Amino acid sequence: MTNERKLGLFGAIIMGLGAAIGFEVFVLLDYAYFHLAGPSMVSALFLCGFINILTMFSYSELSAAIPKMGGEYTYTKAAFGGLIAFMAGCLRWLASVFGAALAAIVFTRQLAYFSSILIPMSRSFMLANTPLIVAILVIILAVLDIRGIKEVTTLVVGAFLAIFVFFLANGLWRGLAPPEVLPAPSFGGLSGFFAATAYTFTMFVGMRALVAGAPQIKDPGKNVPKALLLSTVLLITVYCGVAYVAVGVVPLGDYDEPFLNLAAANIMGGVGGILFAVAGMIASVSSIATAMMVQSSLLGGMSRDGYLPNVLLKVHRRFGTRYVAVIASSLFVITFSVAGAVEFLGYAASFGSLLVFALVNLSLMKLREKEPHLKRPFKAPLYPLTPIAGIVLSFLLLVFPMILRDVNAESALISGLGLVALVLATYYLRMVGRYRLRVAMGGVSLGMGILLALLAYLSETSFELLVISRFPPSVLVFVSAVSILAGVLNITAHARKIF
């Protein structure tokens, strides 16, 4: 890999926009508009961009002060070390997995829309076979990723911007009935508005990829922060503009087609719908491919630091890529995408990113205190207000969808908490070492065996105990004996080793 710095400010802005303009705009606006906030979704997008800018200040300071690969994982490691860094890495990985799963679903939806224009009957077939299509898509991209074909991620940012600008210009030229973009009590009120902000938040987070690309940028101390801010402002303008026009031409209702495709078809005719379908498919494929690279890199980094098994570092003999990490991540992506829960995935990806943003802001504050003399070519303005505001707003966005009692958000949050618990358990299990873990498992096994023996005895004597009484006593005794024996062997093996 070369570290030649060849990108100037313009190149860096294009890089940021390329990373941020993704598939999300083609799917997240639907639920945010029709179910959460109505037309005030436009202001929700603006708030997303604003919160993003607050945290981008922190990213800018940290990337300029710690110009190393690894992004959030590196910053949290420098500030807090072990557990928090592992947590940040895992959350980032999970957000990426959820995002990739969502992208796979978006691809299928856009493909269904595209094919329905050419062959009207094909739409229902495509939608009915969504799990199969997403699984095939992810497998193909995983194989391409293992083979090291990285060019699949190359995105023509200019083409995307041109499509959006063309859409905006057409919409405004046609003349719109100006929609009411401020939160209205008639549609979800403030809770709906904030829920939409939380839900669509992931549309902006791709910008942080610019930080990862800092080694390619000339004078990164100056250009990276400027590029982050300018590309975020541009992105806010484009997304809010697109949402404003789309809200103006598609009234609230129940539609089968994707929201933006409908808006494009209303403004530019059938060609508009097709154009957006093609753009949506390209964005989805590009996002999945990028996400897979990010995921394998994150898993590799955490394995190298000893938090995850070394097997994830295995490199393919022929293609030189971390194929085990790619396969492991792909399996998760396939599992979540086959489930097909768009709203759940949207929230889950956003929640993961919000927590990572909060950790990045905390890292900035911790490093200011811990390393006051660290060379900082860029400093976050209005410190400590900006990182504190970033943290508070991130947590508020986690809470508001719950106030609205959005079942998708609740599921995402509960699943997220479960995954965080799993992350903590993984960390501690990894840190306690193999022998201690073995003794613990031996103890558990011994306990289970004794409990099972007791239950078997009780069910045989007088009690009708759960489902256990349906099994023959010999089976219960056998299972109990094996568990007790395994427990003793695990415990004594450790004793032999130590003493």
Add this chain to the structure above:
Amino acid sequence: MKVRRIFVATVGIGQGAIGVLAGILACILYFNFLDVKTALNVSVELLPLYLFILSVFSFFSVISGFFLIHEED
């Protein structure tokens, strides 16, 4: 030592297999294959409890079995 190693591995395989079977039983209960809920007289209210117990038992059995199979000398 070799006899002990074989014995430990056998117990490990046995426990691992029990863990896997417990996991399969949990799946069978969840999807109610062959109307197993009725056969085992499992009520809907207690189903989550059974699934939880079986999953935990399966998880720990597999891990414990794994340690015995891959015992380091």
